[in-house]
Amino acid sequence: MQGFILHTQKVKDEDLIVYILSPKMLIKTYRFYGLRHSSILNGYKIDFALEENPSFLPRLKDVLHLNFTWIMQRDKMFIWQEFIRLLFQHLKDAETLEKFYFLLLEDCVKRFEKQNPKRVIIDAYLKILEFEGRLRKDFICFSCDEKIQNDITLIRAFLPSHNHCALGYNFEEKKIKDFYDNKNCGIFNDEEIQNLYNLIKEGL
Ligand SMILES: [Zn+2]
Structure with a gap:
């Protein structure tokens, strides 16, 4: 499945708790040796699998980073990650979610290619206010x-x-x-x- 990484939290030495926005929910997962895997960064879109773990969080595996064309543009990435942080704060207590949020991020990623990123975020935020x-x-x-x-x-x-x-x-x-x-x-x-x-x- 696919999702956007909204937040990571270091646990123990190198493991991570990773929050992923999927089309249906905010998934809280566990990633072993997270820091060795540069594909786990806030705002990245990934393809991934989950391995259920009855005693703890599902384990994140088979992570594939889905690149954005603008990922090397630092100013855009900075604004993107700033928005992702705000979105995580906003959604962090939700479990199931409407597909709206996932689709909104997909739309923003596309619009970031050609448009001013702050303008993209402002339009996106207006849609959030209206949707909610x-x-x-x-x-x-x-x-x-x-x-x-x-x-x-x-x-x-x-x-x-x-x-x-x-x-x-x-x-x-x-x-x-x-x-x-x-x-x-x-x-x-x-x-x-x-x-x-x-x-x-x-x-x-
Ligand atoms: Zn007044």
Whole structure:
């Protein structure tokens, strides 16, 4: 089967606990002598097999690293692994998962080939918010419960607020609407993209 490595945790000397996002679940597995195998890195997509172990975690074996065309581009890999860390924090307590998350990562990998990686992550995060029913399109301030006029301040999880109600980043309402309607952050300039990205780094 295939999956994305979301997290590794060293145990004993060289063994690893490896968390893998498969289409259906977050799998927690055990890998002997993990450090000798460079194919076990956060964010990598792998093909693998599991050997059931009734007394402990299933054992990870037959790992084959499925390469991304952009894997040697350090800036892209850095942003990818940053997103993977955030995603692990977000999903770590889940056992079964909708296929959505696996498909989303596959889509991001493809889009990373040609697009700005921060823009890819921002679009992906919007899809996560919408999928999880957390996207606030009503533009009611989360702090004072009143309608927001003109510019919208976004904070973590893209929660909307008035400029005077919270510390966040300001955006024009029409740009936010365009972004939410088209699921594409193309309307934003580079500074706005960096600000949205900073919000994502605070946690999914
Ligand atoms: Zn307010």
